[in-house]
Amino acid sequence: MTNVAIIGGTGLTRLSGLEIIHREVIHTPYGEPSGPVTHGHLFGREIAFIPRHGPGHTIPPHQVNYRANLWALQHIGITRVIAVAAVGGITPEMKPARLAIPDQIIDYTWSRAHTYFEGSLSQVTHVDFTEPYDRALRSAMIAACDSAKLGQMNNGTYGATQGPRLESRAEIDRMSRDGCDLVGMTGMPEAGLARELELAYATCAVVANWAAGRGPDATITMEEVGRNLDAGMSDVARMLEALMPLL
Numbered sequence: 461m462t463n464v465a466i467i468g469g470t471g472l473t474r475l476s477g478l479e480i481i482h483r484e485v486i487h488t489p490y491g492e493p494s495g496p497v498t499h500g501h502l503f504g505r506e507i508a509f510i511p512r513h514g515p516g517h518t519i520p521p522h523q524v525n526y527r528a529n530l531w532a533l534q535h536i537g538i539t540r541v542i543a544v545a546a547v548g549g550i551t552p553e554m555k556p557a558r559l560a561i562p563d564q565i566i567d568y569t570w571s572r573a574h575t576y577f578e579g580s581l582s583q584v585t586h587v588d589f590t591e592p593y594d595r596a597l598r599s600a601m602i603a604a605c606d607s608a609k610l611g612q613m614n615n616g617t618y619g620a621t622q623g624p625r626l627e628s629r630a631e632i633d634r635m636s637r638d639g640c641d642l643v644g645m646t647g648m649p650e651a652g653l654a655r656e657l658e659l660a661y662a663t664c665a666v667v668a669n670w671a672a673g674r675g676p677d678a679t680i681t682m683e684e685v686g687r688n689l690d691a692g693m694s695d696v697a698r699m700l701e702a703l704m705p706l707l
């Protein structure tokens with residue numbers, strides 16, 4: 461049994477180097493998770509892994525069953541969740557292929573199932589979310605990036621948009637005025653639900669592209685996203701290798 465899980469995002473449907481023990485299908489009161497949870501050893505440490513968009517990357521960000529994914533992880537004894545997420549870079553330091561460990565989040569999503577505290581049997585509950593990411597897990601991830609010399613950004617505000625379309629230039633300008641450094645489509649409600657379940661949760665963001673209107677090109681292409689994610693994911697693998705002994 462392990463208490464550490466990794467949620468893989470775009471570009472991380474399969475965890476290379478994971479020595480698989482078994483796959484577990486979990487049904488939850490909130491419906492089906494994105495796929496079976498894979499149990500395995502990663503660089504000598506047992507972990508559980510779930511691909512956020514499904515094993516074949518078929519579930520778009522607004523249709524991920526975030527409640528089921530996190531409930532399933534808690535159900536099998538997970539207490540710490542490392543989320544890997546592709547993002548667009550808004551501020552100049554958030555360059556394509558760079559890693560960042562965000563420390564704040566702003567939610568621009570709508571109509572997603574975003575809480576466990578609803579329904580006639582649930583007490584009205586307001587969890588604290590002042591610091592949306594777990595301090596100890598973030599520190600361990602930053603230490604792992606440092607030891608692998610990845611040149612990551614150690615903080616930043618992640619703005620979570622609804623997707624699946626990318627943003628307009630004006631939307632990114634507004635997010636920048638709000639203080640967002642990064643833009644992605646899955647950070648919420650994932651982080652909030654993890655907090656409701658009292659799971660320690662932190663994100664390793666991989667910059668896949670300049671956000672709309674921020675880079676030299678007029679449009680964002682999936683070709684550039686793929687290229688930057690290939691480079692960024694090899695740094696994610698190095699971060700995870702350094703992180704496993706620290707957990």
Ligand SMILES: CSC[C@H]1O[C@H](OP(=O)(O)O)[C@H](O)[C@@H]1O
Nearest residue numbers: 469470512521545546644645646
């Ligand atoms: C241009 S790729 C957009 C896609 O990638 C991110 O997914 P994830 O956060 O799961 O890595 C982003 O949120 C979108 O879903």
Ligand code: HPA
Nearest residue numbers: 546547548643644645668
């Ligand atoms: O530019 C983006 N916007 C939103 N989500 C993303 N995920 C990767 N790149 C982006």
